[in-house]
Amino acid sequence: MNLSSIRIITADIKRLVQFYEIATGMPFTWYTDDFAEMRTSSGALAIGSTRTLAFFGGDDVASAASNRSVIIEFLVDDMDNEYQRLSNITGIDIIQEPTTMPWGNRSILFRDPDGNLVNFFTPVSQEAQKRFQEK
Template sequence: MKFGGVCIETDNASRLAEFYKVVLQEEPFVEGSHYGFGKVAIYNPGGVTVAKEKNIWLTFGVVDLDAEYGRLLREIPDIEVISTPEKKPWGTYSFWFADPDGNKISVFQEREDNKITAG
């Protein structure tokens, strides 16, 4: 089995798509209320109730964590930072933030040996 991607259902797809457009630095493919960013999709099928508590995190690896953190703070001034850049107890250098719907996102610095130590 191969992972194909994730779809975030929301009651405000255009708002969430604008947020992820900045985060992912790419224009989405748009078809109606569906916004595609490669393996991340944003969709409003209608009648969605956005849950307050989330049980899933999106995780992205970057080469320069501090530069990415600074970019997001500049480009999304009201970003909800959960955890500033720090080395986590399990060894990952990362920061965490939330999107406008409260979905949590972890950004970690990729290691030189290309092993993923997400978290």
């Protein structure tokens, strides 16, 4: 089994796609007005409008902008460079400045316009680097 994607449901898909394109520097592919995704070598970040909930059983299945438990994480080449780039973008809500975590990743944490937490990280300890080289 392989993880294929993480999907965010939002009431403002254009705003959220634009945010992630700016934050990651990567383009999204629009499949419909209600669904777009960004593919990476390890999976995809998909964004769907609240209108897509009808296909999954109705509006009660998910609530846009109400996540309080998931962090969307991106492995980046140089987290400190990414931090400098992000800190120059208006509207980026940095929650945690560059920090080296006990498990060996250097990371920053910020929120997207819907309040979802996003982590950009780079493995810096030998153990963390080894963990990501094995993948």
